[in-house]
Amino acid sequence: MKYIFHFALLLWIFQIDMSHNSSTFSSKIVDASIVNHKPINSFEAVDSHAKNCPSNVEKDIVSLAEYLGEICTNDLEKARAIYVWLAYNIDYDDYAYNSGNYKDYDAKSVLKNRVAVCEGFSNLYLALGKAMNLEIKKVSGYAKGYGYSLNFKFRDSNHAWNLIKINDEWRFFDATWAAGDGITVGGRLKSKKKFDEFWFNLDAYTSIFTHLPEDKNLVTVNPKMDLKTFMKFPNVGKGYFLLGFDSYKTYKKIHQTKHVKFPKCSTLDIPAKMISAPKYKTLKAQKSIDFKFEIPEADQMTIIDSKNNWTYFKRENGVFTLSYTPKNLGELHISVKQTKHEKSYTLLMTYQVR
Numbered sequence: 413m414k415y416i417f418h419f420a421l422l423l424w425i426f427q428i429d430m431s432h433n434s435s436t437f438s439s440k441i442v443d444a445s446i447v448n449h450k451p452i453n454s455f456e457a458v459d460s461h462a463k464n465c466p467s468n469v470e471k472d473i474v475s476l477a478e479y480l481g482e483i484c485t486n487d488l489e490k491a492r493a494i495y496v497w498l499a500y501n502i503d504y505d506d507y508a509y510n511s512g513n514y515k516d517y518d519a520k521s522v523l524k525n526r527v528a529v530c531e532g533f534s535n536l537y538l539a540l541g542k543a544m545n546l547e548i549k550k551v552s553g554y555a556k557g558y559g560y561s562l563n564f565k566f567r568d569s570n571h572a573w574n575l576i577k578i579n580d581e582w583r584f585f586d587a588t589w590a591a592g593d594g595i596t597v598g599g600r601l602k603s604k605k606k607f608d609e610f611w612f613n614l615d616a617y618t619s620i621f622t623h624l625p626e627d628k629n630l631v632t633v634n635p636k637m638d639l640k641t642f643m644k645f646p647n648v649g650k651g652y653f654l655l656g657f658d659s660y661k662t663y664k665k666i667h668q669t670k671h672v673k674f675p676k677c678s679t680l681d682i683p684a685k686m687i688s689a690p691k692y693k694t695l696k697a698q699k700s701i702d703f704k705f706e707i708p709e710a711d712q713m714t715i716i717d718s719k720n721n722w723t724y725f726k727r728e729n730g731v732f733t734l735s736y737t738p739k740n741l742g743e744l745h746i747s748v749k750q751t752k753h754e755k756s757y758t759l760l761m762t763y764q765v766r
Contacts, residue, residue, distance in 0.1 A: 455489065457483060458483060458492050458493050458496070461482070461483050462493045462496040463496065463497075463500055465480070466479070470501070470523070473520065473539050473540060473543055474543055476523070476540065477540050478543075480493040480494060480497060480544065481544045484544075487547075487578055490541070490545075491546060491578065491612075492613075494537055494540045494541060494544070494587070495587055495590055495612050496590075497540075498536060498537060498587040499587060499590040499591045499607050500591075502522060502527065502528055502533060502536070503526060503527045503603070504528070504588070504594070504603040505527045505528055505532075506600075506601050506602060506603050508529055509601050510600045514531075517531040518532075519532075519535045519539035522536045530572045530588040531572050533588040533591070534550045534551070534572040534574050534588070537585065537587050538550045546576055546577075547576065548574055549574065549582075550572060550573075551574065551575055551627070552569045552572050552626050552627075553569050553571060553624050553626045553630075554569055554570060554623070554626070554639060554642060555570060555623050556621075556623075557570075557571060557589070558593070558594040562647060564643065566642075566643060572588075573585065573611075574587070575630065578613065581615075582630075583614065583615065584611070584613070584615070584616065584618075585611065585613065585614075586619075589608060589611045590608050590609065590611050591605065592605045592606040592607070593608070615659065615660075616633050617659040617660040620633050620637055621645065621646075621659070621663075624639065624642040633663060646666060650679070651676075651678045652674055652675070654677075655686040655760075656687075657674075657677075657691060665691075674691070675762055676761065677760065677761050678758075678759060678761075680710075680750060680758060680760065682707065682708075682709040683707070683709065684706070684748070685707070686705055687705060688702055689703050689704070689705070690763065693763055693764050694764050694766055695764065695765045696766065697738050698737060698738070698739065699737065700736070701735070701736050702736075703725070703735075703746070704731065705732045706730060706731050707748060708730030709750065709751070710748050710751075711750065711751055711752045712724060712725075712748070712749040712757075713725040713727070713732040713734075713748050714746075714747055714749075714757065715734065715744060717738065717740045718742025719742075721740070738765040741766060743762055743763070743764060744765050745759055746762075747759050
């Protein structure tokens with residue numbers, strides 16, 4: 413099995429010159445996928461405990477599990493403690509991925525060497541979970557991660573992750589992707605350590621857009637997903653669901669309507685929630701749309717059309733609203749100025765006006 417690492421929307425930055433209100437200026441728009449969304453953390457105490465684990469208890473699985481579970485009051489907190497510890501303490505094995513020379517990634521070896529591919533991350537998650545009395549499984553399957561592109565043909569399973577039963581429901585956890593993402597440098601993978609909590613405690617309808625279990629019995633969405641369908645399924649990024657679009661309704665819509673497309677959505681480094689916005693990528697020219705977002709820490713928000721016309725949202729108590737009628741065909745960008753001190757706007761969503 414050839415294991416992959418988190419592609420996390422291969423990142424890019426671009427700079428454009430634009431004019432607004434008859435004055436010409438240069439403004440940099442940054443693709444928001446380069447930064448992590450930071451929602452309010454209800455696991456702050458558990459996270460802090462996991463990050464500050466003493467080195468003397470990290471020598472074996474039993475003592476580490478005992479430490480991580482010390483302040484946990486339920487199974488979800490136990491799963492969180494392991495997730496955070498793995499993300500911060502295990503590095504991705506770039507050498508193995510680039511050379512094809514994979515080691516033995518059993519749980520004890522990973523704990524000792526602190527380096528692994530997804531096989532090792534999921535093995536250690538499994539071992540620690542069992543030691544903490546979690547009902548946990550290791551899952552092998554197909555993932556749209558690092559190196560994935562549209563029309564990619566899967567020949568073999570290429571990833572591993574975990575399922576944990578929380579309140580009688582099997583939930584999804586991917587500690588490999590929690591540990592960061594990867595970029596290509598000189599034709600080789602170079603991983604970047606950056607905690608990503610999105611892959612923690614997902615439901616089946618969210619995880620299915622990027623992860624398909626090889627075992628058909630572990631595919632719990634309805635209608636069922638097979639590999640052929642998975643390969644043709646729209647590549648809806650995590651930013652779409654982080655904004656608040658419903659994964660269950662999205663999944664159902666794709667099965668009901670062929671060729672449906674969704675706006676490209678990125679994530680901010682401040683909390684952001686979509687209250688009202690079109691679900692689908694294509695907008696009709698001359699048809700009014702009501703946008704509403706809750707981004708309490710943001711300074712400004714704007715729509716930029718294909719002719720470089722800027723239309724600003726009204727801000728009130730951290731809620732941004734705009735009734736907007738697209739006039740020009742082409743791409744429509746929604747961008748956010750995250751703080752008063754920033755000069756750049758961060759690209760949040762991209763639509764297509766027709």
